[in-house]
Amino acid sequence: MNMELPKSIKQLQKGLLNKEFSAVDLVDLSYKRIGNCNKELNAFLTLSEDLAYQQAKRADKIIANEKKEAFISNPLLGVTVALKDLYLTKGIRTTAGSRVLQNYVPEYSSTVVNRIQDAGAVVLGKTNCDAWAHGASGENSDFGPSKNPWNKEFVPGGSSSGSAVAVAAGLSMSAMGTDTGGSIRQPANFCGVVGFKPTYGIVPRYGVVAMASSLDTMGHFTSTVEDSRKIFEITKGTDGYDSTLKDNPKENSKTSKGKYRIGVPKEYFIEGIDTQVENNVRNALKEFEKMGHDVVEISLPHTKYAISVYYIIQPAEVSSNLARYDGIRYGNSRDSFGDEAKRRVMLGSYVLSAGYYDAYYLKAMKVRSKIIEDFEKVFEEVDAVIAPVSPTPAFKLGEKANDPLQMYLADVLTVSANIAGIPGLALPWGFTQQGLPLGFQLMGPRFSEDTLFDLGEQFHKHVDYEPGTPLI
């Protein structure tokens, strides 16, 4: 079967209905491509062929019986998906990228996985990530880093590295990831795909290996904004397991404004930001203005404290969440933790310990309130905020590996959204002179995903954006 990869869910549905190809054909093609390049790219840790073919055959049956109706009752029918190896999958090994769980097979699946499977998606496998989601390059995986498909000497970003690679390299139509401090938006930016981080409290975290429980969000990678929106429609909403969820309070008053006010935070255009990154965002601003949106300068004064707040609160929550890995009920002993995990657990234990709790953790929670207030003030004036995602494009493997603090500092443009619990959408656009992807992110108030999707779709349409795969 000589089929081409569908470039979007819409294209997939058309092809399936017109019998140009079947869901099984797509799975064949996907595994062929994975077989050709996974050794080099190291995107997948585990492949779930039995499950994928079972799901694809079921999809083909449903389409044969229900024709067009099939996609109404199963909105993701036939859509291939790769899952960051933090998502528990019943009966399928889940490692969290760590040797501690290298043989762990869960007895249940996460809510998100159940929802996308019920909607007809086809699970291809589990993707590589920084162990425990600790990282922003993929280099902290205990199973070797993934490689950037646009240039294999470069990192794909992290921690959802394998998921970003799977979509960017045309191995899967979509991939689930998690974003605690930028771990979807940054690899999406480095790999040139759409990366979505939802509001904290709208997509269930149940059944996903927890990193920092007040910061973790469950999002995904796609080639188009429209696909991103479609997947969010399936994953969102209360589930009876995760008690930190709210259904969108403005669910029934969804009216697209069409034209928006977009804020440009001056503190995000920091000294030392790569010129190509900055120019790309400033050019994007011009395009938004051409489209008729208002672009205004705004200020988020506590931005420079975001890294300190994040690298106190997150390790503190990590130290608590990783306490369960005692090697007794599941997994290997704590000696199997990698260096970065140990570092973060110790950092967290330190800032929570007697004598230090007030000066660090309590202080950080208070500054967190100030960062939240910064955004609340700004969102009284604007509908969304635009910003670069990372101070640099993708960097070379090994370049930052020796200095953890250097790696942490590069999170400055993404962590504020997690601290404030607001949604973010990373949009790919353009390339550097060296051929690496560029792009930017949009952030909005809590529960404003529709605004971000709307702006993203408008932008890509306006600039005639075509998703592309690098020649591998």
Add this chain to the structure above:
Amino acid sequence: MVIIGMLQPVVKRGDVLDSWCSTNVSYVDMAKLSDEEVRHVAQLANLSLTDDQLSKFKDQLSNVIDYVNQLEEVDTKDSQPTSQTTGLVNVTRDDEISPQQSLSQDQALSGTEETHSGYFVVPALLDEKKE
């Protein structure tokens, strides 16, 4: 409130990214954790460290603590701490057992081979009293 062991950094970090631009960063007179503090924290976290790891982590953790000390600058006397952003409080459900929300005993034990008659085997906490 007495803050124990926190030294004032002599070198003030200016703009957030001024350090990552240079390839050779020198950290001068920063807040340094002692060997004791690192061992204590490792013990709290139930982690074992080799001597090499102790000294490497000591430096790396000291760098991070030194950096985050910058929060002292922020006036938070009128701020409330935020622990999570949803504003939700006391979310409960009825205390009913539902099969879908529970694991069977076999499922619960399936993650390890160290089991005994339906129990998890754990390291001994109490030794036999020696006469």
